Amino acid sequence: MTGKAMPTLTIDGKSISVKPGSTVIQAADRLGIFIPRFCYHPALSVVGSCRMCMVEIERLPKLQTACTTPAVDGMVVHTGTDKVRDARRSILEFLLINHPIDCPVCDKAGECFLQDYYMEYGLYTSRYLEERWNKRKVFVLGPTIVMDEERCVLCSRCVRFFDEVSGVKRLGIFERSAESYLSTYPGEVLNDPYCGNVVDLCPVGALTDRDFRFEQRVWMLKHGDAVCPFCARGCNITVDYNEKSGIQINDRRVYRFRPRYNPEVNGYWMCDTGRYGCRTVDSPERITEPLMREGKRIIPVVWETMIKKTALRIREVIDQDGPECIGLIVYPSVTCETAGAAKRLFVEHLGVRNVSTGFPVDPSAYEDDILIRKDRFPNRRGLEEAGLSGGRDAEWILGAWGKGELKLLYVIGDDLPRLLNKQKPSPIFEAEGVLILQKSTAGPEDEFARMILPSVMSLEEDGTFINFEGKAQQFKAVVSPFGESLGSGDILARLARALGLDTETA
Amino acid sequence: MEKILTKNFDKPGSHTLKVYEEGGGYEALRKVLALWTPEQVAAEVKKSNLRGRGGAGFPTGLKWGFVPKDSPKEKYLCVNADEGEPGTFKDRMILERDPHMLLEGAILASYAIGAGKAYIYIRGEFALGGERMETAVSEAYARNYLGPNILGSGFCLDVTVHYGAGAYICGEETALLESIEGKKGWPRIRPPFPAVAGLFRRPTVINNVETLANVPHIINQGAEWFASLGTEKSGGTKLFCISGRVNRPGLYELPLGTPLRRMIEEEAGGVIGGKRIKGVIPGGASCPVLTEKEIDVPMDFDSLARAGSMLGSGAVIVLDEETSMVETLLNLERFFARESCGQCTPCREGTRWFVQVLTRIAKGKGTDGDPDLLLDIADHMAGRTVCPLGDAAAGPVKSFVTKYIQEFLPIS
Secondary structure, eight states: SSSSOOOEEEETTEEEEEOOOOOOOHHHHTTTTOOOOOOOOTSSSSOOOTTTTEETTTTTTSEEETSSBOOTTOOOSSSSSSHHHHHHHHHHHHHTTOOOOGGGGGGTSSHHHHHHHHHHHOOOOOOOOOOOOOOOOOOEEEEEEEOGGOOOOOHHHHIIIIIIIIIOEEEEESSGGGGOEEEOOOTTOOOOOTTTTTHOOOOOSSEEEETTTTOOOOOOOEEEEEOOOSTTTTEEEEEEETTSSSSSSGGGGEEEEEEEEEEEBBBBBBOHHHHHHGGOOOOOOBBOEEEEETTTEEEEEEEHHHHHHHHHHHHHHHHHOOOGGEEEEEEEEHHHHHHHIIIIIIIIIIIOOEEOOOOOOOSSSSSOSOOOOOOOSSSHHHHHTTTTTTTTTHHHHHHHHHHTTOOOEEEOOHHHHHHOOTSSSSSSOOOOSSEEEEEEEEOOGGGOOEEEEOOGGGGOOOEEEEETTEEEEEEEEOOOOTTTOOOHHHHHHHHHHTTOOOGGGG | OSSSTTTTTTTTTTSSHHHHHHEEETTHHHHHHHHHHHHHHHHHHTTOOOOOOOTTOOOOOHHTSSSTTOOOOOOOEEEEEESSTTTTHHHHHHHHOOHHHHHHHHHHHHHTTTTTTEEEEEEEOOOHHHHHHHHHHHHHHHSSSSSSSGGGGOOOOOOEEEESSOOGGGGSSSHHHHHHHTTOOOOSSSSSSSSSSOOOSSSEEEEEHHHHHHHHHHHHHHHHHHHHHSSSSSSEEEEEEEEEEEESEEEEEEEEEEEHHHIIIIISSSSSGOOOOEEEEESSSSSSEEEGGGTHHHHHSSHHHTTSSSOOOOEEEEEOOOOOOOOHHHHHHHHHHHHOOOOOHHHHHHHHHHHHHHHHHHHTTOOOOOOHHHHHHHHHHTTTTTTTHHHHHHHHHHHHHHHHHHHHSSSO
């Protein structure tokens, strides 16, 4: 062997050639043969400490850990022999010695490696006659993370995450022997922008998310693929939701965003801003029905009326003052499809020229070289490519709006950074003209609005975002629209019809 | 028998450079630096059949040969002076009584492997040994046995004395490397092996104190002479630390292959009060115990392996007929449970479980199933841990419980 050749090995009768330097577990993963593991994670350094991934390799007398054993040409590996199953059983027995077996109240139950492996390889009668060791429970490590020391298997995944991925050493395993325990370094708090990932990484219920704690049994959850809308990275996520939670409007509730592996975008991770952005989906501030101002009051109306009245106001302004008196702001929170529909309707058919895609990226915003981008909108590139951004800047439009030069201002999409940071004031203020908002969530500018058309959030519709690197990511609706809200494109199509236009053939 | 390693031990001031030089000290170094290539030194050591004295008995010349010759990276020598195996006190005596012998060996080894930097990792509790080692290093620098261009040869070597902080596990070679690097003493997974990626991920050789102390003698008197002192496969003499229920406990330098019974009866003066021997731990706490019937074994690496035990560090612990094997094993396992680094599952959990079961048995609350349970835990630890501590803890359990099973069963 030259050392550069691809070694070919056989695992459970299946052959595979792998890159030199690959390990047995990597080869097995590629073959779709799952070898149980706790400490091994493809994105973290290999420590080989849990000893769960032991396999039998022909011509080697001892079992070997698959995560540390380099794949060698001609190697023959068995992952399901009695000896291997017995080794897995014994590792589980060791790990469960002081485990509280509190699955009924553990958030991890249902997605816990320890539980799953026990059902597969354990199922023994406990031989442990000694008293169990009570350790720290509900130990708060930071604003979002709680630790249960009794459930910890000391796999060090979380430790390595901070050391190697988020880059700041926060956690360590202290003491030695069976007295080893996981904790933050003295004075450290888990508050960096990626903390939530350690909850996903934790193979057991040791680290739980205070946001999700006791909220829902995971087997009640359904899962959908989505793209995170909270910055220009466009992390791929899994949305965990329940269609029949019994506690929300529409009876559905989104509980959790988790990162979904995509090597080209976000790897295995996502940031906490995106993760806890899931709270915005079923926020009590979501707008559930079309709203129209009548004098000082704002009252709900049916969609038919809403669309008719909105079209009427637009037509009035066009006829009386001309399209130069209409302003359009499309936030880069909308999909490429909505941007296209907005362009066809307002620019191409109605001749509106005062178009802006919101405010420029805040240069003082936080950004790092892991995931988080300064641009907190998901689709600025998409709007640019849709040709929406060549018009005015938002500053100019709001200036004209304030001076009364614009008779009607139509705003599409949500000011997402403001949604996440409520302290941030809305840039839209009271003026003479007609303010029409098409968005998902209530905000301070609503009191100036003549009409509010509730639109869905991105995970309630099909669409495409183009991230800052120019990568177009399509997604499907994961959950049903909130309340009576409609897809943004749908609203614009209805408006077009009410205006007597056929935007399909622009 | 001719004493080699301990020949200067009783001379007044044996730890000083003056006394060491008067006895021919650093002549091996002078000879090598003037006349020998590094390869010749390595070849001579290989030919001498010197095997590692830290416990595993790995051939030293072979170990040196694993260091990649053509690597452009800096290479290191680490001297393992973290002697912590219960019952062992031989390296300590070398540090205290003849530190220059060790230092000369370390310089020769560094020359052989091409290391420009050596670390002497001393157990933190060895106050006197550490002090004398540091003095020896300063003396050697003053005489240009260390530093730049040693004795005009062009060879440069710096030596740093580094102290451990009390963990037994740091005597495990990769934990030792982590500790020198300033990290927690957690053994590393292998591969990569230290010879390829050791200290600071550079090629590194880690040798025990006693191993290196032999090297100047091999250079001075030749590989054949050294090989002739031992058995067929392992050359030289061995320092044995005899302790337990014997009349004259202490450090004995004897040829490898000396029968264990003769060692106890003739060298150590037999068992106190003429009591019968119940068992002997032949090589330190981690070595399986031998029964009285098994102690005619010659004390060398291969014979003890055949007898199902290990020569280990040469710490002979003699247990007499009044010794409780349950209490003894409990004592050993308490040590391993406390010293387990806690990194890997079987060792971390298994050692504590041993202690719990043995404590129960010692209190008279054992069950019929306990011996089998102990053996089963041991089976699931041995060979399945990151480092040899799991084996070290499992070995005594297997041997004690099998050989003295009556003591581990409840009295019926």
